[in-house]
Amino acid sequence: MGIISKDIGIDLGTSNIRVHVRGKGIVLSEPSVVAINKITGEVLAVGNQAKEMLGRTPDNIVALKPLKDGVIADFGATKMLMQTLIQKVTQKNIFSKPRLVISIPSEITDVEERAVEGVAYKAGAKEVYLMEEVMAAAIGSGIKIEKPEGAMVIDLGGGTSEMAVLSLGGIVVSKSIKVAGDKLDKNIVDYIKQNFNIIIGEGEAEELKKQIGSASASMTEEKVQVKGRNLTTGLPETVTVSSKDINLAINDSLNEILRCIKQALEETPPEIAADIMERGIVMTGALSHLKNIDRFISDEVGMPVFISENPERSVIKGVGLALDNIEVLKKSTKIRKDNRRF
Ligand SMILES: Nc1ncnc2c1ncn2[C@@H]1O[C@H](COP(=O)(O)OP(=O)(O)OP(=O)(O)O)[C@@H](O)[C@H]1O
Numbered sequence: 001m002g003i004i005s006k007d008i009g010i011d012l013g014t015s016n017i018r019v020h021v022r023g024k025g026i027v028l029s030e031p032s033v034v035a036i037n038k039i040t041g042e043v044l045a046v047g048n049q050a051k052e053m054l055g056r057t058p059d060n061i062v063a064l065k066p067l068k069d070g071v072i073a074d075f076g077a078t079k080m081l082m083q084t085l086i087q088k089v090t091q092k093n094i095f096s097k098p099r100l101v102i103s104i105p106s107e108i109t110d111v112e113e114r115a116v117e118g119v120a121y122k123a124g125a126k127e128v129y130l131m132e133e134v135m136a137a138a139i140g141s142g143i144k145i146e147k148p149e150g151a152m153v154i155d156l157g158g159g160t161s162e163m164a165v166l167s168l169g170g171i172v173v174s175k176s177i178k179v180a181g182d183k184l185d186k187n188i189v190d191y192i193k194q195n196f197n198i199i200i201g202e203g204e205a206e207e208l209k210k211q212i213g214s215a216s217a218s219m220t221e222e223k224v225q226v227k228g229r230n231l232t233t234g235l236p237e238t239v240t241v242s243s244k245d246i247n248l249a250i251n252d253s254l255n256e257i258l259r260c261i262k263q264a265l266e267e268t269p270p271e272i273a274a275d276i277m278e279r280g281i282v283m284t285g286a287l288s289h290l291k292n293i294d295r296f297i298s299d300e301v302g303m304p305v306f307i308s309e310n311p312e313r314s315v316i317k318g319v320g321l322a323l324d325n326i327e328v329l330k331k332s333t334k335i336r337k338d339n340r341r342f
């Protein structure tokens with residue numbers, strides 16, 4: 001069956017889990033969703049297959065997203081998700097347990113951090129290393145973090161938006177806010193409810209965001225039809241929603257993210273701010289695909305903004321690079337090894 005890989009990197013995201021196997025690269029990227037039989041506790045599906053079941057399950061099955069706001073909300077389901085995916089990438093023929101490097105949000109609490117480690121050990125890890133997401137995002141975007149020149153990275157994901165100013169291999173300023181893709185979806189559901197009197201699912205809201213969502217009210221207005229349930233009659237109804245509607249729905253949340261970026265910049269020492277001004281801010285995370293988000297931020301903060309190549313993969317790319325240098329990194333502060341056993 002070929003090589004038995006013992007080092008695995010995981011980006012345990014609120015929306016997507018991505019896995020890197022040392023020597024193989026990114027081998028998997030699937031939605032962070034698990035479908036479980038409520039009676040037997042058996043895992044019926046994970047990832048793409050489970051996502052299709054969201055909102056469509058009979059009484060005995062539950063399809064859920066075990067991570068919320070970048071942290072573990074359901075310990076058991078996260079363990080099952082991680083275990084299933086580790087088995088999938090190691091083709092079940094692993095003889096020795098893997099070493100794991102897992103990315104975590106920077107403002108995670110001790111309890112939340114321990115939950116990640118606990119899940120990893122329960123899922124079969126031999127050793128667990130934690131790496132800050134923003135650090136991984138920077139490395140994965142090709143930023144030479146060891147250099148004295150300052151850099152800023154903004155990671156816009158599903159559960160959290162994280163921003164960090166880095167210099168000389170360390171984090172100088174970091175901010176995190178629980179306003180990201182999921183919140184925008186909720187904003188869209190609420191807006192449609194209030195303005196069209198219909199209720200749509202968060203999955204439909206996400207599709208609207210991807211299709212016609214924009215961070216700035218664009219000149220050309222796009223329209224799409226959406227199916228929902230009329231709140232008064234309880235019957236299915238189709239309405240036409242425009243890009244302007246979506247922009248109005250998500251505007252407040254985008255401004256919250258913006259305020260956070262501005263705060264981070266205000267706390268940045270002037271020398272480093274000058275470096276960022278010159279090099280530009282780097283954006284990662286799948287929400288960076290939102291139309292005009294780069295321009296919106298750039299106009300508001302008055303600095304150039306660049307979207308990383310394949311922004312949804314920056315974090316796992318950075319984790320993968322750390323994994324390749326695990327022996328070197330073990331001696332540095334980039335990754336932390338936990339000594340607790342579960
Ligand atoms: N084309 C697109 N336009 C707008 N939003 C998008 C697009 N593609 C994906 N997204 C959004 O990006 C978000 C997921 O981003 P990502 O996969 O980086 O998150 P994550 O790493 O799982 O979450 P987190 O880092 O917050 O724990 C979702 O809200 C998704 O709807």
Ligand SMILES: [Mg+2]
Pocket residue numbers: 011013014133155157158285315
């Ligand atoms: Mg992420």
